Amino acid sequence: MTVQPVLVAENICKMFPSSGGRGIHAVDQVNLHINPGETLGLVGESGSGKSTLGRALLQLDRPTSGRVLLNGTDITAMSDRALRPLRRHMQMVFQDPQSSLDPRMTVASIIAEPLVIAGAVKGRAALRRRVEELLDLVRLPTSAAKRYPQEFSGGQKQRIGIARAIALNPQLIVADEAVSSLDVSVQAQIINLLTDLQAELGFACLFIAHDLAVVRHVADRIAVMFLGRIVELASSEALFAEPSHPYTRTLLDAAPIPDPEFEATRQRNVGAFVRRRYPAELTEIAPGHFVASDVPEPSE
Amino acid sequence: MATDAPLLRVEGLRTALRVDDAEYDIVTGVDLDLDEGETLALVGESGSGKSVTALSIARLLGRNIRTTGGRVLLDGQNILALSERQMRALRGRDIAVVFQEPMTSLNPVLRIGTQLAESIRRRPSTGGDIRTRATALLESVGISQPDQRLDMYPHQLSGGMRQRVMIAIALAARPRILIADEPTTALDVTTQAQILDLMKARTDELGASTLLITHDMGVVARYAQRVNVMYSGGIVERADVRSLFARPSHPYTRGLLQSMPRLDRPRAERLPAIEGLPPQLTARPEGCPFRTRCAFQVEKCRERPPMLQIGPGHEAACWRTREVAALSGSDTAPVPVAARAVQ
Numbered sequence: 001m002t003v004q005p006v007l008v009a010e011n012i013c014k015m016f017p018s019s020g021g022r023g024i025h026a027v028d029q030v031n032l033h034i035n036p037g038e039t040l041g042l043v044g045e046s047g048s049g050k051s052t053l054g055r056a057l058l059q060l061d062r063p064t065s066g067r068v069l070l071n072g073t074d075i076t077a078m079s080d081r082a083l084r085p086l087r088r089h090m091q092m093v094f095q096d097p098q099s100s101l102d103p104r105m106t107v108a109s110i111i112a113e114p115l116v117i118a119g120a121v122k123g124r125a126a127l128r129r130r131v132e133e134l135l136d137l138v139r140l141p142t143s144a145a146k147r148y149p150q151e152f153s154g155g156q157k158q159r160i161g162i163a164r165a166i167a168l169n170p171q172l173i174v175a176d177e178a179v180s181s182l183d184v185s186v187q188a189q190i191i192n193l194l195t196d197l198q199a200e201l202g203f204a205c206l207f208i209a210h211d212l213a214v215v216r217h218v219a220d221r222i223a224v225m226f227l228g229r230i231v232e233l234a235s236s237e238a239l240f241a242e243p244s245h246p247y248t249r250t251l252l253d254a255a256p257i258p259d260p261e262f263e264a265t266r267q268r269n270v271g272a273f274v275r276r277r278y279p280a281e282l283t284e285i286a287p288g289h290f291v292a293s294d295v296p297e298p299s300e
Numbered sequence: 301m302a303t304d305a306p307l308l309r310v311e312g313l314r315t316a317l318r319v320d321d322a323e324y325d326i327v328t329g330v331d332l333d334l335d336e337g338e339t340l341a342l343v344g345e346s347g348s349g350k351s352v353t354a355l356s357i358a359r360l361l362g363r364n365i366r367t368t369g370g371r372v373l374l375d376g377q378n379i380l381a382l383s384e385r386q387m388r389a390l391r392g393r394d395i396a397v398v399f400q401e402p403m404t405s406l407n408p409v410l411r412i413g414t415q416l417a418e419s420i421r422r423r424p425s426t427g428g429d430i431r432t433r434a435t436a437l438l439e440s441v442g443i444s445q446p447d448q449r450l451d452m453y454p455h456q457l458s459g460g461m462r463q464r465v466m467i468a469i470a471l472a473a474r475p476r477i478l479i480a481d482e483p484t485t486a487l488d489v490t491t492q493a494q495i496l497d498l499m500k501a502r503t504d505e506l507g508a509s510t511l512l513i514t515h516d517m518g519v520v521a522r523y524a525q526r527v528n529v530m531y532s533g534g535i536v537e538r539a540d541v542r543s544l545f546a547r548p549s550h551p552y553t554r555g556l557l558q559s560m561p562r563l564d565r566p567r568a569e570r571l572p573a574i575e576g577l578p579p580q581l582t583a584r585p586e587g588c589p590f591r592t593r594c595a596f597q598v599e600k601c602r603e604r605p606p607m608l609q610i611g612p613g614h615e616a617a618c619w620r621t622r623e624v625a626a627l628s629g630s631d632t633a634p635v636p637v638a639a640r641a642v643q
Binding site for chain 1 (some may be wrong): 345346378442488489490491492493495497515516517518519520521522541542545555556557559560561562564568570571572573574575577578593
């Protein structure tokens, strides 16, 4: 018996116009699925297309081609209007809580906004209770409700962003570099909060980040993106035990390990990796472990 | 050699931020020695005062921030007492700085070659015309087609390439000290690795010392010989790099090392996070600045702890440092892991 994935992406492309006229493939022929309750990590360098892919999956920016299925329903073909009631199932947590929280709104109205728009909670008293419940879930005092985002630290703002994202009990959260701008000690608090909430509420998560150690900590499976394409996809264990694409190996090689004894004798060759487009087709080299061939495409 | 005076000595450095009519110490009395040829890491989180310490040394503080006390000794001379003109001569020639964001220090309207030439002229020529030397410098920081790049403007280069140019400019006058303030934080991990490796190779060739400001303990482990850990404006622990990682002796350092997810350890179920937040500039607790977040806190911590020696060259500003240090050993023993299997 197989579970139906929360989300399936088939052959997703996202092109942006360029001065040359041909357009730039920011995301190119991406296939993936996310199962209920699991965390799929998405790693890659800046410009690799990982954030663009996240936004295309949620239909925040419509993909140029390809299909996205939410619980088996094709949402790429839907009008914005038809899509609206389904948006509650997919929420996003952004990297920069500073710019993603409206400074003129109180914390209560920020968190209540999705509830009001979806008509999920009726009546002021019920709304207030739900907001307090959500603040409690993200470990903020109820007194936070009446205050404004700028009164909070970066980590606390991210808690507010998370409260807003979980308000409608979504099935999927896309966390786009959600802990990247936080200091290590605060980052650990937010990672713990996200994993606790996921265990409690059961949402699936697409966790986009560039920090390999963080992704390994949170993800069940990991997709590695390079120049708009997935070059390797495997369980977290398999990816680190047997990294098989040259780009994945380069990423692992480049990550400094906080152990001076190890670093003192470490041999690595980060510069040898060839930056070019790798084939979009993935080969299954072991059950659940997919790798793009490391030979260049014939056309290039 | 070991008994010689350090190349650079910072004593009791205090730097304050002016807000309206009040001044708040960002750096609360920092002592720091940088030896000949070494890389010293200054690590801490945002707001710890690590960058302001570096900028105070180079005397590159912004408006509303000024150094209110202490000395910075280079060759026994207090450079805080130099005139701005003398300081300008010293900067670039003896002390060079590389910042996190190269675009803020590169001049957008001048060609790369012009900016390199300016730096080369600071150190009277060792032969060769300036363009030849500029080309060689670009080549030495791994830039391909260096001759063509000399005629380009900063915006025509990628972020990683701009940072390479910054390093070339910084090292052009063969400085004795390089201050690198989060030089690769904005870059991807593969670019970071290449640039830091290169920076190390070039400073080693010159025999220059590096003060490396970073928040990344992995970077510290790879590139530094000694480490000073900053928290809330002061140094809380200093040690040689191996000793610091093997036996973190301040609860903050210990907490920092434990709270990072690590590629070289089995995946932990839960990260032992440090609870709470660093104190604000305007509301530091009296005594130990870490005590409000500290699991080891006792009554005594209301008094500011002095640096206490825990081993050769290893000291921590904590009343209970011996107990904290004794906790290491069993729980920090390295385990063979995935990241090692990659090699």
